Amino acid sequence: MESYFENIDQEKVETLRNQDPAVSFVSQRQATPLTFSLLRKTFGRQNDTHGSLNRGRAILPSPDHLDQYLYSHGLMIQSQWDRVSSWLKFLDLNLNDYRIIDYGCGQGIAGLLLSEYFTPQIISKSSSIFLIEPSDVALIRAEAIYRKIAPFCPIYCLQKNFLELSCDDFEQDKNLGTLHIFSNVVDIEGFDPIELLEKTLTLGRNILLVVSHDRDCEGGTERIIGLKSHFENYDYRNIFNIYRSVLFRFECDNPGRSDSIGWILDVDVETEV
Helix, strand or coil: CCEEEECCCHHHHHHHHHHCHHHHHHHHCCCCCCCHHHHHHHHCCCCCCHHHCCCCCCCCCCHHHHHHHHHHHHHHHHHHHHHHHCCHHHCCCCCCCEEEEEECCCCCHHHHHHHHHCCCHHHHCCCCEEEECCCHHHHHHHHHHHHHHCCCCCEEEECCCHHHCCHHHCCCCCCCEEEEEEECCCCCCCCCHHHHHHHHCCCEEEEEEEEEECCCCCCCHHHHHHHHHHHHCHHHCCCEEEEEEEEEEEECCCCCCCEEEEEEEEEEECCCC
């Protein structure tokens, strides 16, 4: 199955693939499954780019930055999705009837961890996958990881920031639900998550999986609480039929013992937003 790139021509795609050893490593693996621990063990390393990560919020410009991010933030993200996956048992997905959108996908860590900790089918049996990421090098690595865990699924790679997105960037199939993945994204200032979702929500079932730092500054938890309140607003009862809306706080099992927050929303969108 093919992957489609927007804002990156095919020549540049091949150049970036050849410049990132992790892409070749992921693409050529045959004997054993790709896991996050293997990826981090092989490529996560301390280098001189740590100061430019901006605590994990920077747009990463090189494979060295991706490797440093794996080293510095990987264990926290692994712990976040390990914990969130234990809350997903209530989901009863018809896996052939939904698409995935990974917002600010970075190098594809969230998708890899979801397929590892919850069920591989949550990624591999989706109808289509949309990866949104402004960093071209991160997007190339993310596409390789998603392609490995979803070899028969069309993947659409949008090298854009959230403000550049439009409804036309996404296939519109009213018979599809959508699984929305937000890994350490909603808490970051600079965009309106409600306006973003107005471009991507489909009629029917939508499931939002949100994890982030739990903090009261620089955007932080307040943005997640605001998004949750928007969906639960009584005035929207004729638009959103909520099956579950679960918010939970926890401490990550990583060396920094980071405080994190997760929100899982299972909602039916009954009319166009």
